[in-house]
Amino acid sequence: MAQDYYATLGVGREATPEEIKKAYRKLARQLHPDVNDAPDASDRFKEVTVAYEVLSDPQKRSILDRGGDPMGGGRGGGFGGGAQGFNFDDIMDAFFGQNGQRGPRPRQQRGQDALLRLDVDLAEAAFGVTHEIKVDTAVTCTTCDGSGAANGSQPETCRTCHGHGDVQHVQRSLLGDIRTSRPCPTCHGFGTVIPDPCPECAGEGRVRSRRSISVTIPAGVDQGTRIQLGGEGEVGPGGGPAGDLYLEINVARHPVFQRKGDQLFCQVSVPMTAAALGTHLDLPTLEADVAGTAEGERTVGLDVPSGTQSGETMTIKGFGVPRLRGSGRGDLKVQVVVETPSRIDDEQRALLEQLAKLREEERPEALMGTHHKGVFHKIKDAFK
Structure with missing residues (x-):
């Protein structure tokens, strides 16, 4: 039984x-x-x-x-x-943990993804731009259409593995006969061989070529942002489907503005007298770097109140960077730097000495700490 x-x-x-x-x-x-x-x-x-x-x-x-x-x-x-x-x-x-699937592996395989770094300026990153870029990748061989075989020929069944893609090896042991499978050394596991390879791609089904791609960069991208372009990467062996192309954004340094998230930062210098008396400034916007921007959008006004201290930061709403995900824009942060004149003539010196006398500051005491009023607050009080 x-x-x-x-x-x-x-x-x-x-x-x-x-x-x-x-x-x-x-x-x-x-x-x-x-x-x-x-x-x-x-x-x-x-x-x-x-x-x-x-x-x-x-x-x-x-x-x-x-x-x-x-x-x-x-x-x-x-x-x-x-x-x-x-x-x-x-x-x-x-x-x-193998899945037990046997048989020849396909000649057509998905290609690898590719990574390309794209340099853009701050305005292009903020407002978006369309770039024409050159990409050097593997493309399908046009001579054999990816088959790898020369014209008039085609792959043939491997005579070693008879199309199975692997060969069996039997080894005697104390426990009996042990059979193992290995990729066929003749066809390398494909199950077929190409007796007459394509002279253009040497049987690979793909060749390297440089091509142009039009890429649209969305508004609001930042340093290190990656943009995925499906199917624009390397064509796979045997003319297989192409991988994806990833564009990594590199934003060039701007001479005026610095960016943190959706906010822009800049510094503006004003004379000591303007900080004491107050003034109005017309500042260039980031839009001024974009060709075709209307004249009225190239500048924005900033009121500097009297008594402004050096280092104070003022906010101009809605003049930062458009948000990549979402609507609206960030703000523009303007830091005021008060300039003290390094060279003055006799008349200016006399006026300043007169002001110091009125303020009883001819021989001022050193005020140490962080909570006392600064000199321009005192000038503001004097004008009041």
Whole structure:
């Protein structure tokens, strides 16, 4: 009477091939002598392997289901002991998580992604721009249309593996015959060979070429932003689908503005008298760097109140950078730097000395700390 191989694997008689394979993998992981030092682990490992050999073979399983002995009345040497032995690939699947799929691999494969760094100025990054860029990537060979074969020829079935893509190696061991699969050395796993390769691409199905791409940079991109262009990367081997092209934005330094997120920062210098008395300034906007900007959008007014201290920051709403995700714009932050004259004539000196006398500041005391009023607050008080 044949052994109950279903019970050995712990599956029912209606189990599918996938369920049988899953059960075997689970038991093989538990019982393999390299991971299980129980005295009966080796024998049980042999039993489940034989059971899997029977149940995974439709012909042997049919004999078993009809009440026969698929192993010919005995188990012979170790792992099945039959003429075929067992397939070591299934044990490798159990331990290394392979999916068990066999057969030739396709010549057409997806190409790699490509990365290109694109330099833009601050205004282009803020308001968006369209650039024509040159890309040096692999493209489909136009001579063979990606097949890799010369005109009038085509790939042929490999005579070594007969189109399977892999070859079987049998090795004798104390546990029986061990069969392993390896990629065919003749066709490298493709199952076909190209006897007459295309002279343009040498059988690769692709060649390197420089091409132009029109790229639209959206408004609001920042340093390091990556833009994905689907299908504009490297064409794959065998004329396979192209990968993606990623553009990494590099924003050039601006002579006036600095950017932090959606806000712009700049400094403006005003004379000491203007800071004390107050003034109005017309400042250039970032739009002034964009060709075709209307004259009224090239400047923005800033009122500097009297008594403004050096280092004070004023905000101009809505003149920053447009938001990449969302609506509206950030603000423009203007830091005022008060300039003290380094050279004055006799008349100016006399006026300043008169002001110092009125302010009783001819010999001022040093005020240390951070909470006292500055000199321009005192000038503001004097004019009041």
